[in-house]
Amino acid sequence: MDMDQRHSGPMAGRTVLVAGGTAGIGRATTLGLAAMGAHLAITGRDPGRTQAAAREIRAATGGQVDAFAADLSAQSQVRRLAREVLQRLPRVDVLVNNVGGYWAAPPPPDRRHGAVGDRGRRGRVLPARKRDGLPLRLPG
Numbered sequence: 001m002d003m004d005q006r007h008s009g010p011m012a013g014r015t016v017l018v019a020g021g022t023a024g025i026g027r028a029t030t031l032g033l034a035a036m037g038a039h040l041a042i043t044g045r046d047p048g049r050t051q052a053a054a055r056e057i058r059a060a061t062g063g064q065v066d067a068f069a070a071d072l073s074a075q076s077q078v079r080r081l082a083r084e085v086l087q088r089l090p091r092v093d094v095l096v097n098n099v100g101g102y103w104a105a106p107p108p109p110d111r112r113h114g115a116v117g118d119r120g121r122r123g124r125v126l127p128a129r130k131r132d133g134l135p136l137r138l139p140g
């Protein structure tokens with residue numbers, strides 16, 4: 001993709017954060033959105049793997065890809081991620097959550113936050129309450 005295509009694509013000027021963008025559906029989504037001109041940021045659990053995925057997506061698309069590492073099943077890491085995202089990115093226009101799963105039993109206290117385990121029931125992606133400073137929330 002050349003520079004003109006990136007700047008004129010339907011997502012040009014938009015910043016998209018793809019949680020779980022290192023693999024699978026999230027990675028494919030990242031590649032598609034980058035081809036549409038978006039500035040991408042991805043998350044994964046392992047810093048090295050996430051940086052490597054960002055490099056590969058950059059090489060494939062020529063677009064900007066930021067990398068953040070966090071285990072989104074832990075509330076403390078979700079909060080840290082929110083702070084880092086707000087510090088490093090000028091804005092987030094779209095949040096795509098490719099991280100999911102279910103617990104057979106109630107999760108421990110640090111994990112009762114709606115980021116991953118009860119995503120389906122509560123319809124929320126990140127515990128993006130105002131006090132965390134992250135203006136992201138899905139209707140739930």
Ligand SMILES: NC(=O)c1ccc[n+]([C@@H]2O[C@H](COP(=O)([O-])OP(=O)(O)OC[C@H]3O[C@@H](n4cnc5c(N)ncnc54)[C@H](OP(=O)(O)O)[C@@H]3O)[C@@H](O)[C@H]2O)c1
Pocket residue numbers: 019020021022023024025026043044045046049050070071072073098099100101116
């Ligand atoms: N693939 C399907 O056919 C299918 C069908 C229906 C529903 N789904 C659902 O769609 C979602 C994605 O599926 P997928 O096939 O794309 O999965 P995948 O290939 O395993 O990718 C999962 C992504 O989530 C990240 N991730 C996993 N656990 C995480 C955690 N605790 N904290 C932060 N990041 C985490 C992984 O990053 P790292 O491993 O780099 O940390 C990876 O980037 C899942 O919820 C799955 O249940 C998938």
